[in-house]
Amino acid sequence: DPFDHYINDAPTPRANYPDPFLWWDKFSPYSSAASRKRNPNNTALIQMAQDFLGAPATSVDIEHCFSPSGGMVTKRRHALSAETIR
Known part of the structure; x- marks a missing residue:
């Protein structure tokens, strides 16, 4: 299970990836990162994250x-008083 593997895996040092997007980018199939890890579990993990x-x-x-009144109070009706809308 990709989620169990992710949860039980050792934490990545924050200094390695100060930006969380860089961490996720290494698993992306569209990434040009040389350190991208091709693993089917990573694909499932990315889908779960999305x-x-x-x-x-x-x-x-x-x-x-x-708000239930969100559809009632439109730009055309925004000047109405609370009593009128009720």
Whole structure:
């Protein structure tokens, strides 16, 4: 299991990879890094990292995204009072 291997592996010294992106880059199939390690477990680990660590990009204000009134209070209605919207 790639995750168990990752968790049980010895920690990488921070001095070797001060930027976390450099650490992940060594496993990327698109990397030109000479130290890239080709291992099927790494491919699965990268996929897991993308699934669980990736944050979806959005231009929606967080209040509108999670608020039920987010769809109701649009740019055209932003001047309405709270009583009118209820």
